[in-house]
Amino acid sequence: MSFDIALWLVQDGVTNGAIYALLALAMLLVFAVTRVIFVPQGEFISYAALSLALLQAGRLPGVVYVLVGGGLVAAALDIALALREKAPARLPRIVALYVLVPCVMAALAWWAAPRSVGLPLQVLIVLGLVVPLGPILYRVAYQPLASASVLVLFIISMAAHYALTGLGLVFFGGEGLRSEAFSDARFKLAVLDITAQSLWVVGASFVLMFALRLFFEKTFYGKALRATAVNRIGARLVGIPAELSGSLSFLLAAFIGAVSGILISPITTIYYDTGFLIGLKGFVGAIVGGMGSYPLAVAGSIGIGLLEAFSSFWASAFKETIVFTIIIPVLLWRSLRSRHIEDEEE
Amino acid sequence: MNALLEVDDLRVYYGKVEGLHRASLRVPEGSIVTVIGPNGAGKTTLLGAIMGLLPSAGSARYAGADLAGTKTEARVGLGLSLVPERRELFGEMSVEDNLRLGAFHRFRKRGVDLESELTAIYARFPRLEERRAQLAATLSGGERQMLALGRALMARPRLLLLDEPSLGLAPRIVRDIFRIITELKKTGVSILLVEQNARAALQVADYGYVLETGEIVLEGEAAGLASNPRVIETYLGLAGKVIAT
Ligand SMILES: Nc1ncnc2c1ncn2[C@@H]1O[C@H](COP(=O)(O)OP(=O)(O)O)[C@@H](O)[C@H]1O
Ligand SMILES: [Mg+2]
Numbered sequence: 001m002s003f004d005i006a007l008w009l010v011q012d013g014v015t016n017g018a019i020y021a022l023l024a025l026a027m028l029l030v031f032a033v034t035r036v037i038f039v040p041q042g043e044f045i046s047y048a049a050l051s052l053a054l055l056q057a058g059r060l061p062g063v064v065y066v067l068v069g070g071g072l073v074a075a076a077l078d079i080a081l082a083l084r085e086k087a088p089a090r091l092p093r094i095v096a097l098y099v100l101v102p103c104v105m106a107a108l109a110w111w112a113a114p115r116s117v118g119l120p121l122q123v124l125i126v127l128g129l130v131v132p133l134g135p136i137l138y139r140v141a142y143q144p145l146a147s148a149s150v151l152v153l154f155i156i157s158m159a160a161h162y163a164l165t166g167l168g169l170v171f172f173g174g175e176g177l178r179s180e181a182f183s184d185a186r187f188k189l190a191v192l193d194i195t196a197q198s199l200w201v202v203g204a205s206f207v208l209m210f211a212l213r214l215f216f217e218k219t220f221y222g223k224a225l226r227a228t229a230v231n232r233i234g235a236r237l238v239g240i241p242a243e244l245s246g247s248l249s250f251l252l253a254a255f256i257g258a259v260s261g262i263l264i265s266p267i268t269t270i271y272y273d274t275g276f277l278i279g280l281k282g283f284v285g286a287i288v289g290g291m292g293s294y295p296l297a298v299a300g301s302i303g304i305g306l307l308e309a310f311s312s313f314w315a316s317a318f319k320e321t322i323v324f325t326i327i328i329p330v331l332l333w334r335s336l337r338s339r340h341i342e343d344e345e346e
Numbered sequence: 347m348n349a350l351l352e353v354d355d356l357r358v359y360y361g362k363v364e365g366l367h368r369a370s371l372r373v374p375e376g377s378i379v380t381v382i383g384p385n386g387a388g389k390t391t392l393l394g395a396i397m398g399l400l401p402s403a404g405s406a407r408y409a410g411a412d413l414a415g416t417k418t419e420a421r422v423g424l425g426l427s428l429v430p431e432r433r434e435l436f437g438e439m440s441v442e443d444n445l446r447l448g449a450f451h452r453f454r455k456r457g458v459d460l461e462s463e464l465t466a467i468y469a470r471f472p473r474l475e476e477r478r479a480q481l482a483a484t485l486s487g488g489e490r491q492m493l494a495l496g497r498a499l500m501a502r503p504r505l506l507l508l509d510e511p512s513l514g515l516a517p518r519i520v521r522d523i524f525r526i527i528t529e530l531k532k533t534g535v536s537i538l539l540v541e542q543n544a545r546a547a548l549q550v551a552d553y554g555y556v557l558e559t560g561e562i563v564l565e566g567e568a569a570g571l572a573s574n575p576r577v578i579e580t581y582l583g584l585a586g587k588v589i590a591t
Contacts, residue, residue, distance in 0.1 A: 239451030
């Protein structure tokens with residue numbers, strides 16, 4: 001292997017690794033706050049990537065039906081709960097969040113699809129369509145069983161993953177799509193030929209990680225979320241509602257998933273089920289990082305990206321095998337060395 | 347007039363094991379009521395049920411309204427605040443963040459001045475101000491108890507539930523804690539104090555209950571209980587004296 005090829009593989013590995021790192025962070029966040037292993041993360045990637053490609057092709061993304069439908073189910077559940085708890089004051093807020101927001105976003109997408117509104121607005125519309133699905137998913141699938149064991153929550157995650165993949169097939173179809181590159185620029189750096197898209201991916205990932213850090217360290221709600229992750233009982237005792245933390249962590253995870261999908265859509269052809277594999281690699285990164293440490297998870301994810309790039313060069317048929325097999329020695333080593341992630345409480 | 351907290355026939359089960367067997371008690375507004383009893387009597391269970399952390403049967407009424415179906419987080423909003431036996435601090439966060447988060451439910455309703463509130467807490471607990479930037483997990487036992495109390499006070503409780511605030515603390519700090527409890531009463535906070543340190547608890551309390559194996563076996567004015575032969579023999583004997591000095 002020549003030096004040029006090695007550098008090119010590093011660029012490829014770091015680009016993908018940055019995405020895996022974002023996904024790993026979302027995975028850790030959701031797990032720490034809600035004890036949910038966020039398997040459906042991948043669907044947010046697919047949904048966002050496909051929606052962007054469809055908008056650019058002048059078609060209405062089918063995700064609008066998932067959004068409006070899911071919003072109605074979530075609203076129905078919340079309205080029933082509010083009536084049972086005799087708290088009608090909550091109704092306007094429920095309707096605004098779960099019915100109005102999805103409908104407005106769907107209308108916006110419907111308006112924008114046949115026009116060429118430009119990339120920035122398209123990206124915002126895609127975020128508006130996909131991100132609210134996070135809290136909706138939490139409300140519908142997880143909140144009713146929020147205090148169940150990690151295993152039960154994991155089973156819910158698998159079900160949610162299959163349901164969302166199925167909906168993806170119905171509403172996006174089986175065809176693979178790729179969106180237009182954000183920019184065609186290329187930069188020559190010594191022997192390295194860096195594409196603008198790689199810079200976009202790595203740059204946006206690190207900006208987002210930095211923004212997340214600020215959110216958790218500087219804002220009151222960020223601190224409340226961290227408090228829930230640190231001590232769930234303590235959080236309840238100061239009046240932080242578990243549903244609020246859960247909803248917020250899913251909102252952030254959905255945002256991260258959607259941004260990842262938007263970033264990779266010009267690099268990779270995305271099918272309705274492609275996101276799952278990408279999300280799984282973020283998960284492997286999180287595990288390499290011990291499912292608890294954010295910096296280690298970022299390092300682990302970049303390592304996964306590099307491993308994947310180099311193994312696709314040397315043994316492309318075994319690329320995925322190598323990436324997922326790495327989990328076994330890592331887990332063995334961890335289970336011998338460090339504390340276990342246990343099923344806390346009850 | 348009705349009491350601020352009225353608990354009637356409260357029962358709690360851990361699976362098939364009964365943790366609390368038909369407990370009834372009253373906390374009148376503005377008073378300190380203590381529940382004393384040995385380890386395993388059900389004191390923590392009682393407070394957990396009042397706070398909604400544990401499912402229970404029977405009734406608990408607060409300020410005239412039934413608490414059934416009200417979640418813990420909402421009870422905090424109503425003015426109940428628990429300082430748990432295990433403190434449940436946010437260990438990997440700073441002392442000041444712990445305190446600020448104590449005011450979470452009021453922050454959500456807007457219009458609260460957390461800074462002046464923090465100043466007031468620091469005036470009461472100067473040690474916490476010295477350690478404001480330190481992580482809660484690095485505090486000593488006494489400081490952790492102060493922080494747990496301070497965090498609960500940031501919620502501006504009307505009824506403060508204290509679970510063994512003197513547990514595992516040096517005698518000097520125990521005295522500080524009980525002094526603060528009496529000071530809090532003067533500011534109008536009602537207090538339900540659970541203790542194994544019966545002597546100190548009966549000194550600060552207006553009324554007391556004795557809980558044994560999940561049942562209230564004795565109750566009365568605190569002074570009367572302190573001179574009850576049975577209480578003296580079981581709770582104020584030599585062991586009690588050593589703790590209280
Ligand atoms: N999580 C639990 N599971 C099963 N039994 C419990 C649990 N917590 C407490 N108990 C039992 O309930 C009884 C009361 O415990 P507790 O309320 O902690 O007593 P205290 O606070 O007075 O020491 C004890 O017999 C204890 O063993
Ligand atoms: Mg106890």
